[in-house]
Amino acid sequence: MQLFLQRIFDGLNNGAVYAVVAIALVLIFKATTLVNFAQADMAMFGAYLTWMFATQQGWPVWPSILVAMILTGIGGAVIERVLIRPFDPSDHLPIVLITFGLAAILQAIAGWKWGLEFHKFPSPFPAKPTDYVGIGGARLRYETIGTLIAMVLMVLAVFLILNKTKIGLAFRAVSSTIESSRLVGIKVGQTLQFGWFLAAALGTLGGALVARQTNLEPAFMAKLVIFSFAAATLGGLDSIGGAVIGAFLVAMIQSILVGYAQQIPGLHWMKSNYALVIAFVVILVVLLFKPEGLYGTRRIERV
Amino acid sequence: MSGESSSTQRRSSLLTVREGSSQHRTFQVVGWGIFALCLLLVPILLPNFRVSQFGQAIAFAVAILGINLAVGYAGLLSIGNIAFMGTGAYITMILVNDYRWDYWMTFPVALFVCFLFGVLVGLPALKIRGLYLALVTFSLAYTFPILLKIDQWGISRRTGGDNGRTIREVLRPPSWARSLPTISGRNPQEQQATYQYWCFFIVAFLCFLLVRNLMKSRPGRAIIATRDNQIGAAVSGVNLNLYKVVTFGLSAAVTGIGGSLLAINLASVGPSSFDARYAILTLMGLVIGGVATLHGSWVGGVLLVFLQDIVTRIKFTAIPFFKIEKGSPLTQAVFGLILILVAFFAPGGVMSVAKKIKHKFVRVVPNPPLATDRVEPAPVQSPAPEVLSGAR
Amino acid sequence: MNMVTPKLKVTNVDARYGQVQVLRGISFEVKEGEVVVVLGANGAGKTTSLRAICGMVSTTGSVQIEGQEVRGRDTADIVRRGVAHVPQGRGTFPELSVLDNLHVGAYVRKDRKGIEEDVDRWLEVFPRLSERRSQSAGSLSGGEQQMLAVARAMMSRPKLLLLDEPSLGLAPLIIEDLFRRFGEINKETGTTMLIVEQNANLALDIADRGYVLESGSMVLSGTADELRTNEAVREAYLGA
Numbered sequence: 001m002q003l004f005l006q007r008i009f010d011g012l013n014n015g016a017v018y019a020v021v022a023i024a025l026v027l028i029f030k031a032t033t034l035v036n037f038a039q040a041d042m043a044m045f046g047a048y049l050t051w052m053f054a055t056q057q058g059w060p061v062w063p064s065i066l067v068a069m070i071l072t073g074i075g076g077a078v079i080e081r082v083l084i085r086p087f088d089p090s091d092h093l094p095i096v097l098i099t100f101g102l103a104a105i106l107q108a109i110a111g112w113k114w115g116l117e118f119h120k121f122p123s124p125f126p127a128k129p130t131d132y133v134g135i136g137g138a139r140l141r142y143e144t145i146g147t148l149i150a151m152v153l154m155v156l157a158v159f160l161i162l163n164k165t166k167i168g169l170a171f172r173a174v175s176s177t178i179e180s181s182r183l184v185g186i187k188v189g190q191t192l193q194f195g196w197f198l199a200a201a202l203g204t205l206g207g208a209l210v211a212r213q214t215n216l217e218p219a220f221m222a223k224l225v226i227f228s229f230a231a232a233t234l235g236g237l238d239s240i241g242g243a244v245i246g247a248f249l250v251a252m253i254q255s256i257l258v259g260y261a262q263q264i265p266g267l268h269w270m271k272s273n274y275a276l277v278i279a280f281v282v283i284l285v286v287l288l289f290k291p292e293g294l295y296g297t298r299r300i301e302r303v
Numbered sequence: 304m305s306g307e308s309s310s311t312q313r314r315s316s317l318l319t320v321r322e323g324s325s326q327h328r329t330f331q332v333v334g335w336g337i338f339a340l341c342l343l344l345v346p347i348l349l350p351n352f353r354v355s356q357f358g359q360a361i362a363f364a365v366a367i368l369g370i371n372l373a374v375g376y377a378g379l380l381s382i383g384n385i386a387f388m389g390t391g392a393y394i395t396m397i398l399v400n401d402y403r404w405d406y407w408m409t410f411p412v413a414l415f416v417c418f419l420f421g422v423l424v425g426l427p428a429l430k431i432r433g434l435y436l437a438l439v440t441f442s443l444a445y446t447f448p449i450l451l452k453i454d455q456w457g458i459s460r461r462t463g464g465d466n467g468r469t470i471r472e473v474l475r476p477p478s479w480a481r482s483l484p485t486i487s488g489r490n491p492q493e494q495q496a497t498y499q500y501w502c503f504f505i506v507a508f509l510c511f512l513l514v515r516n517l518m519k520s521r522p523g524r525a526i527i528a529t530r531d532n533q534i535g536a537a538v539s540g541v542n543l544n545l546y547k548v549v550t551f552g553l554s555a556a557v558t559g560i561g562g563s564l565l566a567i568n569l570a571s572v573g574p575s576s577f578d579a580r581y582a583i584l585t586l587m588g589l590v591i592g593g594v595a596t597l598h599g600s601w602v603g604g605v606l607l608v609f610l611q612d613i614v615t616r617i618k619f620t621a622i623p624f625f626k627i628e629k630g631s632p633l634t635q636a637v638f639g640l641i642l643i644l645v646a647f648f649a650p651g652g653v654m655s656v657a658k659k660i661k662h663k664f665v666r667v668v669p670n671p672p673l674a675t676d677r678v679e680p681a682p683v684q685s686p687a688p689e690v691l692s693g694a695r
Numbered sequence: 696m697n698m699v700t701p702k703l704k705v706t707n708v709d710a711r712y713g714q715v716q717v718l719r720g721i722s723f724e725v726k727e728g729e730v731v732v733v734l735g736a737n738g739a740g741k742t743t744s745l746r747a748i749c750g751m752v753s754t755t756g757s758v759q760i761e762g763q764e765v766r767g768r769d770t771a772d773i774v775r776r777g778v779a780h781v782p783q784g785r786g787t788f789p790e791l792s793v794l795d796n797l798h799v800g801a802y803v804r805k806d807r808k809g810i811e812e813d814v815d816r817w818l819e820v821f822p823r824l825s826e827r828r829s830q831s832a833g834s835l836s837g838g839e840q841q842m843l844a845v846a847r848a849m850m851s852r853p854k855l856l857l858l859d860e861p862s863l864g865l866a867p868l869i870i871e872d873l874f875r876r877f878g879e880i881n882k883e884t885g886t887t888m889l890i891v892e893q894n895a896n897l898a899l900d901i902a903d904r905g906y907v908l909e910s911g912s913m914v915l916s917g918t919a920d921e922l923r924t925n926e927a928v929r930e931a932y933l934g935a
Contacts, residue, residue, distance in 0.1 A: 033434075034434065035434045035437070035438055037437075086647070087646075092433040092437065093374070093380065094650060095434065096382065096586075097586075097587075097643070097646040100583050100642060101638075101641070102643065104636065104639030104642070105643075107635065108635040108639065112633040112636075169795060169802075172790070173791065173799050173802075176790045177786070177788055179751075179786070180786040181788075182751075182771050183774060183782065184774065184799050184851065185803040185851070188771070229442070233438070276446055277446050279442070280442040280443065283439055288427050291431070291435070
């Protein structure tokens, strides 16, 4: 029982993080039907910025995160204008090249500026070994609670922005039908930039939430993003709520499967990095059998 | 002699040549002659490790050719092909090490297994397109190294897990080969490298020939048709699904051969040569070389190997706080930058740029020249509308 | 506003899709408060002429709105100058609710209070929409979507309303109702309207003037009455 609960708590923790980045992916996909392969490294860059403000400038953690979010958000908007907009969104190869190229550049700059060695990331939540709530023998860390709360607040914020503001309405209109959006006078380019701004800021938040738990190094988000891809795909690539649910499902499956598999004879070879394999299988299975995921609306192109 | 310039030619080249004419043939012969000469000079003039590098370039060229088949010709954004390269390499390594097979005997096996593997991966591709296919296949590239390290079922024992394994015996030229030109009379390492070089070249040549003939054949043109116009192709009776799956299989098979070649070249095989980073590098090689062009594949292979070499040597110390030195992580940024620049300025790769340059000098005109003096339709002026009385 | 300057003045406009020339130097105008109909068969270029006004297709020639040249400007810009375009296929946002569709129609406006008043007013005019105000637009019937499309267009309080084949795909009774409402809107708000239609009968009933477009050229122009009684028009477009 205790083990099971612990698995659940781990799943909650990971799920919250996957969710934040998954929502970033979904935002861009909703508006542009593009997959941003550079999302991970944009988030990584934001995490590094946070670390730089917090350790080198001595700012408290949360203001560092917020400033980093804004800076990366602006970066995202610039990226949309300079690197993405010149290309026809239905020609996918250039987009793949550009986003991968951008990812490589970001990783390189991070490594050059801040070094390749692992850094310790300041904790956004109380994270001493004693900071937990004991439930049924398992430990629910404050960190997990904090991450969950942060995720919920962020989802709420996104929801409010999209549904209660004018620019949010424009974003939803553009996500629905671009031509009609032009016909009501919406400036599509600026709206897309706003979407990228949000996505980049969210990515940074996700990076900042998880950096404490892994190590801060240039490739740390790249290793994790596949889980968010799986979450977003499972949820339906254009559904924000779906991404959240997908994130928790993926995290739970991983947590329980990998955790328990180690107990089952014959499956004990499943080390923790088989979580990656699970993510891959999820992506494959969803796109094969139900490409619009659990809650998505847009039909993934078939022949 | 030179073909007449029709009104359709916007920029006149220096020289216009009829396809199939003796002039054209001369150009072709000269072109191939130069190519053969360069080929010959490599083992003769260059030091050993360079020759070996060229061998590696050939291996990658074949792998890129395979990727080109899927991505370039068939338009299937399969960017996880590196997994097939790894499969070929590991198969060769395991058969040679554990079962004492001869190197060349492993090739048919690698071909076959990779083909099957490719068909398997191709089945999901029937339903998924574009970026989503890229997503799935990229995840495959991500997962491949992990699969190699599975402790169960003796897998990691065979694959050598994290560190891979070296191949017990290096490819040695047989005695009859030792008396061949460019090989005879040299020291054993040179002989080995040169022999390997020529063998690789022959294998690569066969692969390129195969793909070229495939693309010119009816099924090949059908594959290209499916890339450009899915609906049109489907309507004209092309069995899309079959072609897609077979293309995937062939693409995987050719890439697998490239992997086997790489195994021979490196004389060892490890998961780090076939991970996500190499997936992107090979894709980059393909795109820089030129998607959907035969020559682009080998150009890409050569560039890939030598760019890595060059990039690690870049020293840029002019701007004090922006030093790029050997081993600096910033050198990786160069690759990213190249990817972006290619996407912006030369999406057709080196080959498209080369074509443009070539057209400035020589233009090959199909024979006989088409009777197409295109006539611009005279803009039709509409007559003033008939105005019914009183209305205006 | 100058009473002499027409609301819309199109002069010698060419438009082509690739190599195909669709509009051949057409010229026409719409005066303030008028309802003008453009008739023509399929492929005559009717839709293209509306798209040309909105900058959705590249053209040569001149398009002036209240005397201001707008040819070559981009669509959002032209819309901000007071043009509302209801395209073929309605142009509603299927994933957005009826209310959201109305609000987004008023995107170019900044007066919150006025927007809310207009939302209420249009929901009153189209009670069916009011019933379904929170439903997604995609779940509405064809006729309801058309009404929503028109309401959405009117939300921007346009100076010029362009309607592209509003009757397409609708049942005859609905079409009658629709055109009656167009007439009412024009009378009550004085909005200038340019309607493109194949179905000439009902359109001419509410129109002041009309043009006939054939293969990209304007071949006829006249008052609604004149067109209605014209032999050629009757044969070709009125099914008489």
